[in-house]
Amino acid sequence: MKFRRDAELDKRVRELPTMLLEVLDQLEGHSFIVAAGEVPIFATAGTEQLGILKDGKVQSPELLATVRVVRRTNKTQTGVIEIPRGPIGEGKHELTVKVIPLTQEDLVLVLVSDESEAQRVHDVRRDFVANISHELKTPIGALLLLSEAVLGAKEDPDAVVKFATRMRSEAKRLTDLVQEIINLSRLQDSDPLQVAKELDVQDLINSAIDQSQISADSRAISVSNLPTENVFVLGDHEQLVMAIQNLIENAINYSPEGTKVSVTTQVQDEIVTINVADQGIGIPEQEINRIFERFYRVDPARSRQTGGTGLGLSIVKHVALKHGGEVTVWSAPSVGSTFSLRLPRYSETKELNQ
Ligand code: ADP
Numbered sequence: 538m539k540f541r542r543d544a545e546l547d548k549r550v551r552e553l554p555t556m557l558l559e560v561l562d563q564l565e566g567h568s569f570i571v572a573a574g575e576v577p578i579f580a581t582a583g584t585e586q587l588g589i590l591k592d593g594k595v596q597s598p599e600l601l602a603t604v605r606v607v608r609r610t611n612k613t614q615t616g617v618i619e620i621p622r623g624p625i626g627e628g629k630h631e632l633t634v635k636v637i638p639l640t641q642e643d644l645v646l647v648l649v650s651d652e653s654e655a656q657r658v659h660d661v662r663r664d665f666v667a668n669i670s671h672e673l674k675t676p677i678g679a680l681l682l683l684s685e686a687v688l689g690a691k692e693d694p695d696a697v698v699k700f701a702t703r704m705r706s707e708a709k710r711l712t713d714l715v716q717e718i719i720n721l722s723r724l725q726d727s728d729p730l731q732v733a734k735e736l737d738v739q740d741l742i743n744s745a746i747d748q749s750q751i752s753a754d755s756r757a758i759s760v761s762n763l764p765t766e767n768v769f770v771l772g773d774h775e776q777l778v779m780a781i782q783n784l785i786e787n788a789i790n791y792s793p794e795g796t797k798v799s800v801t802t803q804v805q806d807e808i809v810t811i812n813v814a815d816q817g818i819g820i821p822e823q824e825i826n827r828i829f830e831r832f833y834r835v836d837p838a839r840s841r842q843t844g845g846t847g848l849g850l851s852i853v854k855h856v857a858l859k860h861g862g863e864v865t866v867w868s869a870p871s872v873g874s875t876f877s878l879r880l881p882r883y884s885e886t887k888e889l890n891q
Contacts, residue, residue, distance in 0.1 A: 550578050552641075566650035573643035575601055587630055588620045589649060596620065600634060604645050607636045617652070631656055668832045669718060672847070676711040680704060710844055717848040720779065721831070724855045735883055736777065738768040738809055742800055745781035752786055757795045760785060765802040768809055771883040772860045780856040780864075783849040784813040784876045790843040791874070792817030804882060808862075811878045819870040829854045829864070853878065 549572055561568045561581050569580035569590060577590050584590055595601050599618045607614050614636045619629045635648040683704045690696035746760050753760050770777070781800075788798040796816040803810045820828060824835045832847035834840040840847060850864075853876075857864045861881050868874035 546572065546576065546578055553579060561646075564648070566648060568646060568648045570639070571595065571604055571645045571647060575604060578644075584649065587632065587649065587651065588622070589618075589632065600636075600647070603634070603636050604647070607638050607645055608643070611638045613637045665831060672714060672832060673711070676707045676714070679707045680711070683707065706844075710846075713844060714846045714848075717846045717852065721848055721852055721855065724776065724852065724859065732773060733771045734774065735769050736772055736774055738770055738802055738811065739764050739766065741770075741774070741777050741781055742802070742811065744778045745785055746800065748778070748782050749785040749789060752789050753798070756789055756792075758789050758792060758798055760789075760798045760800065762800040763802075765804075768802060768804055769883040770809055770860070770880045772880070776856045777860070777880075780853045780878060781811060781813070783853050784878065787849055787876070788813050788815035788817065788874070790845065791815065791839075807882045807884075809880050809882045811880075812875050813878075814873065814875040816873040819872055819874055820866070820868040821870055825866060825868060828866075 553570065558579065561579075564581075567581050567584040567587060567589075569577050569584050572578045575595055577593065577595060580590055589596055589600070595604070597618050597620060599616070603614050603616055616634055616636075618632050618634055620632060622630055631652045633650045633652050637646045637648070638644075639646055683700050686700045687697055687704070690700060742762055742764075746762060749760060785798060785800065792798065792815045798813065798815045801812045801814070803812065820835060827833045828835065829850045831851045834845060834847050839845075853864050857878055857880070862879045865877045865879065866874060867877075
């Protein structure tokens with residue numbers, strides 16, 4: 538991108554060595570060159586999107602001050618600046634800038650890299666690790682206390698049985714939690730579409746229902762399904778079954794005994810929607826947006842009772858996103874909930890025609 542304002546600036550742009558501009562275009566990140574009067578005369582593609590240049594001006598007062606320091610001292614400076622992402626809201630781009638004096642008297646080169654994404658990933662990791670440590674502490678603490686109780690009750694066989702039974706359920710909780718953490722971190726690292734296969738949606742639903750059968754039987758809940766034929770998606774079998782199964786298990790866990798869960802499939806506009814509907818406790822409206830967050834539970838006590846880890850829905854959300862789809866929810870307290878996993882439909886003829 539070149540900024541043309543007057544003949545003099547135009548001439549300055551033409552004088553810039555072509556090789557320098559080619560190199561800048563190839564560099565990762567963005568860059569621009571500022572002439573005297575802090576006028577940008579050249580910027581690589583996409584720099585304006587960062588909001589750092591607008592209407593032919595450098596937008597950040599901090600950056601302008603740094604450019605002046607560089608001019609005065611003739612020494613490179615590095616720093617971090619923040620640029621608002623939009624006219625409203627608190628979102629900010631955090632940009633690392635390196636300001637370099639060029640040999641041509643008044644020209645200064647600014648190299649910009651956007652650290653916001655790297656920072657976001659770093660923050661998510663840090664929060665996740667903090668949450669995991671907290672979640673692991675509870676069952677581990679319980680196991681420690683229970684093992685001491687067993688030691689203290691060695692003369693009383695009934696008490697030993699009681700404490701050991703609780704130890705077993707805490708150990709199971711710990712195993713489930715560790716397994717879900719492994720599932721989630723695998724999902725975050727892998728790209729299922731790199732090993733994608735053509736998958737029959739009905740097969741996926743059948744496997745998920747099979748795997749939920751024991752929980753359904755234990756709560757006298759019937760899981761019904763109206764089979765569909767010849768509906769395919771492209772993706773990872775194991776991940777998609779895990780996502781559908783998580784939705785079915787939740788439908789079972791958050792419903793009164795003896796109720797019904799139904800799994801249906803719809804196809805519309807090349808999107809396959811797998812709906813899992815229950816007649817359960819529902820989700821209050823103000824909680825709906827939060828339930829997909831890791832370790833978020835509407836009612837921690839109930840989730841603990843059902844052995845929930847608080848990770849199920851964030852796994853479903855990840856699987857959906859990684860397959861180019863989404864998960865949506867409709868819910869009304871005391872009426873029930875319907876979770877919909879929406880995925881792009883795969884049809885062979887479409888792929889062949891492309
Ligand atoms: P958990 O392991 O606690 O079930 P999830 O991530 O699967 O964790 O779900 C998060 C929370 O969302 C649950 O603790 C529960 O409060 C709520 N929830 C999920 N599915 C349903 C449902 N079908 N009906 C009512 N509440 C649900």
